[in-house]
Amino acid sequence: MADKRIPDLTPYVTNHNINDVAVIDDGVTTRAIKVRDLMGWKEPVPVSGASILLPVGTSAAVVQRAVPTATAIALPSVTAQDGMPISIADWSSSVVEHAITITPDGTETIMGKPSITIYSTPDQLAGVKLYPSTNLAGWYIAP
Secondary structure: OOOOOHHHOEOOOOOOOOOOEEEEEOOOOEEEEEHHHHOOOOOOEEEOOOEEEOOOOOOEEEEOOEOOOEEEEEOOOHHHHOOOOEEEEEOOEOOOOEEEEEEOOOOOEEOOEOOEEEEEOOOOOOEEEEEEEOOOOEEEEOO
């Protein structure tokens, strides 16, 4: 897993805004990158269809559907995700009962299960944050 610690940046980013640009010089190349991207903060991937395979590097996915009943989300592999957790939230409209089934890659699991389903109602929209673990060969949920 690549080391993503902020102290290795030039300039140091402690007192900078997430939209500021940091300059990274590894001795071979110099490049500029927004602090938010460097820290893994990206805009959420919109989920507007009945199913999606989340791209590697996704940090958040937001389900935005009109009158949904079921949505299927497939996760990237734990190894490819490189330690970055994924938050999934339902932002759909006109929800009556909405089941969002989340399936990991290949033989990986979520909390030891082949998939999990989170449910939204008109009163409470669902959400979950999943953390990848190569040691567990899957994803886990933590507070």
